[in-house]
Amino acid sequence: MKPQQDTSTDPFAFAFNPQNIENTVNKAKNTLDNPFIGMAYAGLGKKFSGIGDKYDSFLNSVFSSQYRFYFDVDNMYVVKKSIMTLAPYLYRGNWTLNSEFQAISPTENVHAPDLYLPLMSLVTFVLLRCLSLGINDKTQFSPGYIVDSFWKCFVISLLEVIIIKIVFCFLDGIRVNTVDLVSHLNYRYCSLCALMVFNILTNGIFSFVGTIYVLICQAIFIYKTLQRYSPSHNQSALELSSFGSNITLVLAFLQPACSWVILSFGQ
């Protein structure tokens, strides 16, 4: 004979009582058959599908916004810009945009800012740096070095953008587009990638000379690029002042200093 279990002290007895189970099932059936509950569930489903539609439309709005001009590049533009970062003295004259509008495609004007080249060259630089470390010192490399290198480059670039933005704000409130500034200041990684490849293939005095050359080219590049935002460039010839060009010169030396810090980190 099966011993009867004493369920008087079992707190979960109500769930396992057959009569309670039937009541629970019937209640669930009544709830589902209730048209108002059904409408509430349908509304919830529509809300969730609406979230998906909003997400899709948000993505479409982001990708079709003005930022898409920063990625409108082609092979010729990449080659020209890379040469410009490595040998800026070859492009004489003012580096200005033909139109006053900000959204200019880089394929139309080689001096227009883009985000493709800085982003790709940053990633390439981090990988080349890790490769260089792995080749020179086999025991020092670890996968965490990739993340460390990326964050160091990111933080130094961010600080440089903030400093230059503040300086321009103090100079008669000159407004510079932040994305354009990020673009201009991060073309350095393009020349740094070339430097890393050169350092991997050579060593000693050649590496040192190559480093100095790249840093000087970066200074010239930034000086000529930031001239379009300086006060001396925007004022008329009668009101020309050398203060703006001096500031641009000082800011131009900030770029090779930051590049030197990036190169010396982790060595």
Added chain:
Amino acid sequence: MQPLKNPFGIIDPNEKPKQYQSNPFDIQNDELNETIKLGDNVANQEEKHLLFDSQKSQSQETVEDLPLLEDLDITSPLLIKSRIMSVLFFQKCDSEYLEDPDLSGPILIVVSLGLLPLLTGKVHFNYIYGIGLWGWMLLYLLMNFMIQQQGKQIEFYKILSYLGYGLAPIVVLSFLSVFLQLNSSFGYALAIVLFQRPLILFQDYNIEDC
């Protein structure tokens, strides 16, 4: 010697199996030497074609001979194998893959890429999956910004699929690292050759061709 009796009847081992050239559902009356064919008694002769047709018997036999996976239309293992081989042996991807990429192959590749370094004593799951995730998102943003010029869009899973299959040569490299020391000239040369493969895979889905 008389053949042995068995529950299925007396079977002559030398007897060949009957060849049913006519419809096996036809009723043959040997005493009256007549055959009642299937469909003779069907009231509506228009539905006769639904009955067994001997001409279709051969095609049914070929359908029964197909492997089970193909019969059930489960071709993932074959597709994964063919796509990985096309990646490793410098072959062009099939157009069907470019239109409808799958994720089963990339998942297999990524899991093996995480497991193989375990044989060398390295646990790098977090770096592989973390860096892979960031690279996936950045590439999604980059490609969609660049494709917007043509008014098109590429989905998340397609990029994940391309990146996943592109990691196949890296899996080969990590497998070789278990037995060889790749931090040498031979290892560098092998890495350069194998790293070219993912670049060629992405060239097949060139943005200009969208």
